[in-house]
Amino acid sequence: MGLFKTIKKQNYTIIIGCSRMGANLADTLSSAGRSVLIIDRTEEAFKKLSPFFGGISLVGDGTEILVLNEADIKHATEVVAVTNSDNTNILLALLAKEHFGVGHVIARLSDPERECVYQEFGIETICPAELSAKEINRLLSVEEVVEEDE
Amino acid sequence: MKTKILLIGGFNKAKSLAKSLIKKGYKVTAINKDMECCQLLAQIEHLTVFVGDGTKPFVLEDANAHNADIAIALTDSDADNLVICKLCKNKYNVKKTVALISDPKKTDFFYHMGIDSVVCAISVISNVIEQQAFLDEMATLVPIGEGRISIAQIPISQAAPVVDKKLWEIKLPKEVIIGCIMRGEKNIVPRGDTRILAGDVLVLISSNEHEVAAIQELTGR
Numbered sequence: 230m231g232l233f234k235t236i237k238k239q240n241y242t243i244i245i246g247c248s249r250m251g252a253n254l255a256d257t258l259s260s261a262g263r264s265v266l267i268i269d270r271t272e273e274a275f276k277k278l279s280p281f282f283g284g285i286s287l288v289g290d291g292t293e294i295l296v297l298n299e300a301d302i303k304h305a306t307e308v309v310a311v312t313n314s315d316n317t318n319i320l321l322a323l324l325a326k327e328h329f330g331v332g333h334v335i336a337r338l339s340d341p342e343r344e345c346v347y348q349e350f351g352i353e354t355i356c357p358a359e360l361s362a363k364e365i366n367r368l369l370s371v372e373e374v375v376e377e378d379e
Numbered sequence: 380m381k382t383k384i385l386l387i388g389g390f391n392k393a394k395s396l397a398k399s400l401i402k403k404g405y406k407v408t409a410i411n412k413d414m415e416c417c418q419l420l421a422q423i424e425h426l427t428v429f430v431g432d433g434t435k436p437f438v439l440e441d442a443n444a445h446n447a448d449i450a451i452a453l454t455d456s457d458a459d460n461l462v463i464c465k466l467c468k469n470k471y472n473v474k475k476t477v478a479l480i481s482d483p484k485k486t487d488f489f490y491h492m493g494i495d496s497v498v499c500a501i502s503v504i505s506n507v508i509e510q511q512a513f514l515d516e517m518a519t520l521v522p523i524g525e526g527r528i529s530i531a532q533i534p535i536s537q538a539a540p541v542v543d544k545k546l547w548e549i550k551l552p553k554e555v556i557i558g559c560i561m562r563g564e565k566n567i568v569p570r571g572d573t574r575i576l577a578g579d580v581l582v583l584i585s586s587n588e589h590e591v592a593a594i595q596e597l598t599g600r
């Protein structure tokens with residue numbers, strides 16, 4: 230636990246789920262000079278991190294209170310839940326927000342219909358499907374405009 | 380009007396629960412992800428079965444969740460059960476939600492999340508097994524408050540170390556109380572100077588941790 234004492238005072242981000250998205254985010258935040266801790270159930274998943282990742286990786290089931298305590302979640306400024314299961318992300322986000330009192334919690338949600346569960350708890354969600362659709366839509370409409378110009 | 384109960388997930392648990400609830404006159408609907416499970420569940424008379432993932436709002440809608448009085452989440456995943464109960468509660472205004480969980484440490488958190496009843500199968504089962512393994516002398520045992528407190532009925536044999544002792548002479552743990560002594564036709568509410576006789580049946584109210592110790596003290600086993 231002594232390891233974590235040094236980073237308590239700074240901005241400290243916990244990412245749960247070393248998916249491609251989680252790993253990417255961890256790399257970006259870490260290279261921007263933030264303290265990052267990433268949790269995943271399998272050691273294997275951490276191979277996705279870049280070799281220059283300067284944060285801490287922790288093997289364990291992020292839904293277990295013991296593991297979250299080990300990650301010193303109480304002192305985290307942000308928690309990002311990006312496991313591949315929506316329901317696990319909901320559970321994690323609620324745990325972080327309500328049980329550990331983390332101020333800023335973001336969760337990934339692939340099915341936007343479940344959003345009503347988050348709403349009353351003030352948990353931010355990002356929905357990759359919606360974002361991609363928007364982006365594709367934008368690209369398409371740009372192309373249309375170009376065609377019209379010609 | 381019949382009370383409507385929604386069972387989500389779980390095959391064997393859903394099956395036996397559905398059978399017993401239907402027998403008691405409730406209207407039961409089961410939701411299961413697996414087609415095969417659903418076909419087997421559908422063999423139960425008067426049970427309505429839906430195939431689908433119960434954590435998805437449209438599946439709950441198809442199963443008429445807004446009309447249900449009680450929703451019981453029985454899947455293997457704690458996260459799924461939490462989401463099912465939260466959806467039932469917040470989106471469909473189900474009056475009572477019950478969740479099964481596997482991690483006993485999350486019980487308080489689930490209650491905090493507004494779920495009306497949280498059942499931790501593992502702690503209940505392990506308590507029962509522990510009691511069965513050590514105390515085969517016991518006639519009945521009623522766990523209450525999720526198994527944290529139990530009421531046990533303990534027959535006192537001739538060989539028991541407490542025979543002919545007064546209650547205050549027995550060293551019982553603090554969180555244990557002898558609520559009643561059944562002696563023949565009589566029921567005695569005991570006081571400190573009540574003597575225990577062979578053939579008495581004691582009604583013991585105790586917390587889980589102290590139960591085994593208390594019963595060992597009383598019966599000598």
